[in-house]
Amino acid sequence: MTILVTGATGHFGKATVDFLLQKGIPATNIAVLVRDENKAQDLLDKGIQVRQGDYNDPASLKAAFQGVDKLLLVSGTDIENRQKQHENAVNAAKEAGVKHIVYTSFVRKNESDSNPLGALAQSHIATDNAIKASGIPYTILLNSLYADALPLFLGNNVKETGIFFPAGEGKTAFTLRSDLAEAAANVLASAGHENREYVLASSEKNSFHDIAKAIGDLNGVDISYNSPSQEIFRDALTQAGVPPHYVGISAAFGEAIKQGEFDVPSTDLEQLLGRKATPLEQYLKSAYA
Numbered sequence: 001m002t003i004l005v006t007g008a009t010g011h012f013g014k015a016t017v018d019f020l021l022q023k024g025i026p027a028t029n030i031a032v033l034v035r036d037e038n039k040a041q042d043l044l045d046k047g048i049q050v051r052q053g054d055y056n057d058p059a060s061l062k063a064a065f066q067g068v069d070k071l072l073l074v075s076g077t078d079i080e081n082r083q084k085q086h087e088n089a090v091n092a093a094k095e096a097g098v099k100h101i102v103y104t105s106f107v108r109k110n111e112s113d114s115n116p117l118g119a120l121a122q123s124h125i126a127t128d129n130a131i132k133a134s135g136i137p138y139t140i141l142l143n144s145l146y147a148d149a150l151p152l153f154l155g156n157n158v159k160e161t162g163i164f165f166p167a168g169e170g171k172t173a174f175t176l177r178s179d180l181a182e183a184a185a186n187v188l189a190s191a192g193h194e195n196r197e198y199v200l201a202s203s204e205k206n207s208f209h210d211i212a213k214a215i216g217d218l219n220g221v222d223i224s225y226n227s228p229s230q231e232i233f234r235d236a237l238t239q240a241g242v243p244p245h246y247v248g249i250s251a252a253f254g255e256a257i258k259q260g261e262f263d264v265p266s267t268d269l270e271q272l273l274g275r276k277a278t279p280l281e282q283y284l285k286s287a288y289a
């Protein structure tokens with residue numbers, strides 16, 4: 001049995017491989033897809049099969065997926081192009097005879113074009129649909145927003161500046177990336193997950209008021225939370241020299257959170273982990289105490 005993990009030079013893929021090893025899957029049964037083999041020496045040293053490939057290069061994917069039983073397709077980082085990239089991966093999996101495809105999708109409530117996250121959400125929706133249409137048995141992991149992404153929204157000096165982010169009173173199931181990777185490893189390492197979609201989210205939901213209070217309490221200071229309008233937020237970031245692409249993504253996440261896109265009730269993560277998700281406070285302590 002061969003399990004192949006893509007994106008294994010990244011945080012999620014690497015953590016998933018480590019959890020597979022911890023769960024007793026022999027290294028010889030694990031393969032990874034990497035763009036740059038020079039970044040994979042640690043994986044080679046563990047006895048894992050390293051295969052080179054790029055989501056933009058269908059032939060490399062087809063060659064890399066030969067003999068693979070279970071494929072974890074970790075979503076790519078090139079938001080504008082990844083719908084095509086993921087389709088390349090699904091087609092290659094089909095041609096190579098992969099028996100089960102597991103995909104790191106993104107949780108959402110709004111499946112329509114009005115989803116504030118635009119191409120970011122639509123590329124996941126299109127990939128989920130392509131996987132289902134492929135006929136390959138699948139598991140879609142609808143991952144919630146990483147707690148680890150919070151610094152992108154809070155900025156570098158939150159203890160001095162407070163929080164300035166257009167998320168209103170929206171509550172989010174911020175979820176540790178390592179919990180999500182462990183859940184993915186559990187899906188790969190056990191049977192019975194075919195043709196399932198799991199909403200993988202912490203049962204704890206927090207607003208940015210809650211986060212300001214938690215970081216303040218950890219440091220014995222008061223931290224303010226100011227939720228400006230979209231326009232004021234975009235203007236302020238632009239004037240501060242933030243690149244337009246990042247201004248757009250950041251503003252879109254603020255709006256999505258405000259609309260409750262990540263306020264999702266689900267016990268799937270707890271069930272897959274066999275425990276509660278890691279409390280957000282643990283992450284905040286490590287990052288902000």
Ligand SMILES: NC(=O)c1ccc[n+]([C@@H]2O[C@H](COP(=O)([O-])OP(=O)(O)OC[C@H]3O[C@@H](n4cnc5c(N)ncnc54)[C@H](OP(=O)(O)O)[C@@H]3O)[C@@H](O)[C@H]2O)c1
Nearest residue numbers: 007008009010011012013035054055075076077144145146
């Ligand atoms: N749920 C959330 O809150 C959240 C937040 C951020 C990201 N994400 C999504 O989750 C994914 C995994 O997160 P992460 O933290 O592990 O991200 P990451 O550390 O940036 O890792 C991304 C991985 O994808 C690989 N990759 C990118 N483009 C590729 C291509 N064209 N062909 C082959 N491999 C490619 C990268 O390879 P290189 O090492 O060669 O660059 C890297 O290994 C991200 O890619 C993104 O889609 C989700």
